Amino acid sequence: PYVNTKDILEKASKEGYAVPALNINNLEFLHAIIDAGIEENAPIIIETSEGAIKYAGNGDIRRGAQLFVSMVRAFANTVPVPVALHLDHGKHFNIIMEAIKAGYSSVMIDASEYPFEKNLEETKKIVEIAHSVGVSVEAELGRLVGIEDNVVVAEHEAVLVDPNEAKEFVENTGVDFLAPAIGTSHGAFKFKGEAKLDFDRLKKVKELTGIPLVLHGASSVPEDIVKLAESYGANFKGAKGVPSDILKKAVKFGINKVNTDTDLRMAYVAGLREFLTNNPGEFDPRKYFKTAKEYVKEVIKARMRLLGCSNKA
Numbered sequence: 001p002y003v004n005t006k007d008i009l010e011k012a013s014k015e016g017y018a019v020p021a022l023n024i025n026n027l028e029f030l031h032a033i034i035d036a037g038i039e040e041n042a043p044i045i046i047e048t049s050e051g052a053i054k055y056a057g058n059g060d061i062r063r064g065a066q067l068f069v070s071m072v073r074a075f076a077n078t079v080p081v082p083v084a085l086h087l088d089h090g091k092h093f094n095i096i097m098e099a100i101k102a103g104y105s106s107v108m109i110d111a112s113e114y115p116f117e118k119n120l121e122e123t124k125k126i127v128e129i130a131h132s133v134g135v136s137v138e139a140e141l142g143r144l145v146g147i148e149d150n151v152v153v154a155e156h157e158a159v160l161v162d163p164n165e166a167k168e169f170v171e172n173t174g175v176d177f178l179a180p181a182i183g184t185s186h187g188a189f190k191f192k193g194e195a196k197l198d199f200d201r202l203k204k205v206k207e208l209t210g211i212p213l214v215l216h217g218a219s220s221v222p223e224d225i226v227k228l229a230e231s232y233g234a235n236f237k238g239a240k241g242v243p244s245d246i247l248k249k250a251v252k253f254g255i256n257k258v259n260t261d262t263d264l265r266m267a268y269v270a271g272l273r274e275f276l277t278n279n280p281g282e283f284d285p286r287k288y289f290k291t292a293k294e295y296v297k298e299v300i301k302a303r304m305r306l307l308g309c310s311n312k313a
């Protein structure tokens with residue numbers, strides 16, 4: 001069934017596990033996600049960025065939002081696990097409104113680039129509108145930047161979440177779930193040195209807010225997938241993600257939604273390169289996307305098991 005993201009995350013927060021939030025830009029990744037959720041009997045959170053909505057609508061925002069809602073609802077209404085659709089990194093008021101009108105389960109208002117007060121104002125405005133029509137809201141505090149050992153503490157203070165601000169922010173905005181910046185960043189090149197997250201900060205945010213928390217930039221960039229893609233011509237030199245043990249620790253300290261996009265993209269391109277190299281005569285898209293979808297599904301199933309949401313549907 002098609003559900004509200006908040007229902008999935010409240011249960012996860014209460015029972016101390018996390019659910020991957022899986023980005024899509026097309027139909028094939030949706031297939032892989034749905035199959036993974038069914039096979040793991042796990043709740044499914046699908047998310048689309050503003051770029052994905054523009055891509056799917058071929059430039060038209062309303063068309064893209066409506067297309068994703070109809071695609072996801074068509075699958076959600078026919079599978080035995082709960083499925084939610086979330087707008088990821090909503091930065092533009094008009095796009096957030098189109099997502100709400102189209103029928104998204106939840107939206108993120110990402111005003112984290114602004115000073116605290118403006119972020120709070122923008123978030124409060126979206127919460128009022130979204131809540132009036134039963135849509136839940138995610139917001140972000142702090143910036144998504146990898147924290148390096150040799151960076152002076154002051155810089156960390158400037159970019160990572162301030163737990164006391166988080167408490168004030170949640171109380172004043174009524175936001176349903178929060179993304180506290182604790183040292184991750186988007187993409188495949190997250191850390192120059194060893195992967196480090198600020199767990200003390202995370203623990204304090206959870207204690208002070210008590211709401212479901214979100215980890216952005218949480219892909220692990222699995223070694224085997226990188227090697228496979230590189231054996232078929234990819235060049236992902238220097239790729240490094242969040243190791244599994246660090247992810248598990250983040251869940252222990254209160255993370256409940258784990259944004260995962262890069263790992264899906266890497267698995268897909270590895271499968272595609274492998275298939276195309278080994279099947280030079282194939283040109284049927286129902287065939288040459290199969291391996292790619294399979295690898296994405298396996299990456300998602302492993303992540304569902306790691307985060308503890310398998311059999312939690």
Ligand SMILES: O=C(COP(=O)(O)O)N(O)CCCOP(=O)(O)O
Pocket residue numbers: 023049050051052088089185186187188215216217218219220259260261262263
């Ligand atoms: O946090 C993440 C993904 O983190 P990851 O790169 O570690 O998978 N996300 O919110 C996904 C952001 C995708 O945005 P875009 O479609 O513009 O590229």
Ligand SMILES: [Zn+2]
Pocket residue numbers: 089186216217259
């Ligand atoms: Zn993100």
